[in-house]
Amino acid sequence: MTLTIYQLEQLLKLATEAALKAGTFINSLDRSSLQVHNKQAGSSLSAQVVTQVDLDSQAIILEILQPTIDQYDLALLTEENASEKDVATHARFNKDYFWCIDPLDGTLPFIEGGDGFAVSIALVDIAGKPVIGVVHNPSSGDIYQAINAQPLISKVLKNGLLWQSERLKEYSHSLSLYIDRSFQQDPRYPAVIEQLTRLSAQQGLALQVIKTNGAVMNAIGVLEKAPACYLKLPKAQLGGGSLWDFSATAAITQALSAQYFTASSQACCAVSDAQGAPLDLNRKDSNYMNHKGVLYSSGLQNQTFLNIIN
Incomplete structure (x- = not known):
C-alpha cells in the first residue's frame, strides 16, 4: 500500500499534534526532581540514560498515533520499546510503513537543565525512506514539519509557514560543527578538528564546535545555521545514534533539499552516511547507526565534508 497525499497530510497533522502535546507536558515538569534510570543500550552515556519523562512523553504520543497504526496497518519503533535482542x-x-519515535531526544541536556532536547516523530517506509518528519523544540516552541514523498509531494514547514530557501543562505561568520560530547574522546577527533579548522580558514570563517545538544537538535542546528555539519563516524561498538534519532530530521533535510536546491547550489543541505550513501533507516540487524555513521551538512557541498572524514 502506498499512502496518498491526503493520507500523508492527515498523518502529518496527527504527528504534529502528538509532538506539540508531548512538548507541552515536557515543559510543565520540574527538572530538578527527575528520576533517572539506566537501560541496556549503546556504548555512550546518552544511550543508556532514561527518565520517567521519556516514558510519559511516549504514552502521550501513542495516545494520538495508536489509531493510525490500526487504520493503516503501520509498525511502531520507539526508543522506549526497542530491543537489540529481537531486531x-x-x-x-x-x-x-512504521512510526519511528523518540519521545525525548537529548535526555542528557534535558536532565542537566540545558535546551538541546526535542520530540521527534517520523514515518519511514519499508525501504528505509523517511516520508514524514516532525520535530518539536519545547524550549523555543519551534515546530518543524516535512512530507518527503517525491515525486508526489515535498514540503517543509517551520511554525506553520513554508521554510524559505533564503533562510539557509543567511550565513554566519563561522563554520559550525555539531557533535555529540562523546566524540571528544574518539581518537579520530583531533584530526577531524584540524581538517575542519583548515577548511574554515580557507572559507574565511572561524570553526565553532557545538556539543550541548541531542542528535535531533544537532541536525536542526545544521539547517538553521549554514555553513555547518553534524557528523558521527562509524565505529565497531553499538551506538552511533539510533534510527529514531535521525529519521525525522532526515525527512526534513531531504524534503528541504528537494524543494529548494539543485546539486550545484552552494546553499545546499544534505544528509548521508559517512560514505555519502543514503542513511540505512530500516537496518535489519540493529537499531543503531554505528555501522555506517551519519553526516548532515549545509552551506557547502556534502562532498566537501565527506573528503575530510574519509
Missing part, C-alpha cells in the same frame, strides 16, 4: 523479528520489516 530481526520486528514488525517494521513486514509493514509498508
Whole structure:
C-alpha cells in the first residue's frame, strides 16, 4: 500500500499534534526532581540514560498515533520499546510503513537543565525512506514539519509557514560543527578538528564546535545555521545514534533539499552516511547507526565534508 497525499497530510497533522502535546507536558515538569534510570543500550552515556519523562512523553504520543497504526496497518519503533535482542523479528520489516519515535531526544541536556532536547516523530517506509518528519523544540516552541514523498509531494514547514530557501543562505561568520560530547574522546577527533579548522580558514570563517545538544537538535542546528555539519563516524561498538534519532530530521533535510536546491547550489543541505550513501533507516540487524555513521551538512557541498572524514 502506498499512502496518498491526503493520507500523508492527515498523518502529518496527527504527528504534529502528538509532538506539540508531548512538548507541552515536557515543559510543565520540574527538572530538578527527575528520576533517572539506566537501560541496556549503546556504548555512550546518552544511550543508556532514561527518565520517567521519556516514558510519559511516549504514552502521550501513542495516545494520538495508536489509531493510525490500526487504520493503516503501520509498525511502531520507539526508543522506549526497542530491543537489540529481537531486531530481526520486528514488525517494521513486514509493514509498508512504521512510526519511528523518540519521545525525548537529548535526555542528557534535558536532565542537566540545558535546551538541546526535542520530540521527534517520523514515518519511514519499508525501504528505509523517511516520508514524514516532525520535530518539536519545547524550549523555543519551534515546530518543524516535512512530507518527503517525491515525486508526489515535498514540503517543509517551520511554525506553520513554508521554510524559505533564503533562510539557509543567511550565513554566519563561522563554520559550525555539531557533535555529540562523546566524540571528544574518539581518537579520530583531533584530526577531524584540524581538517575542519583548515577548511574554515580557507572559507574565511572561524570553526565553532557545538556539543550541548541531542542528535535531533544537532541536525536542526545544521539547517538553521549554514555553513555547518553534524557528523558521527562509524565505529565497531553499538551506538552511533539510533534510527529514531535521525529519521525525522532526515525527512526534513531531504524534503528541504528537494524543494529548494539543485546539486550545484552552494546553499545546499544534505544528509548521508559517512560514505555519502543514503542513511540505512530500516537496518535489519540493529537499531543503531554505528555501522555506517551519519553526516548532515549545509552551506557547502556534502562532498566537501565527506573528503575530510574519509
